[in-house]
Amino acid sequence: MTISIMGNNVTPIQPNESVNQVKRSPSEAQANFASTLKNAIEDLNHIQLESDKKTEAFASGKIDDLHDVMITAQKSSVTLETTVQVQKKVIDAYNEIMRMQV
Structure with missing residues (x-):
């Protein structure tokens, strides 16, 4: 099914069946999460360094x-703020899990 909006054809997003079929061991999931987190922090650092270089050059x-x-500079600021908010959410989720009774 295609939807036409202002002359542009838009195809609705179809659910991805392969997402539900991915089976990972806990160690694989942990390694994947760790690498994703590391990449995000490296990206943040790169953006901040780029901002610092441009500010110094100016x-x-x-x-x-x-x-x-x-x-x-604004891109760096928004990225840092987003990272801080994600950190807060992760800590809140961790604390919630720790409060669960087994």
């Missing part, structure tokens, strides 16, 4: 594109 007069510097 302050020293090497570049004069203030818009690019501000966009990069």
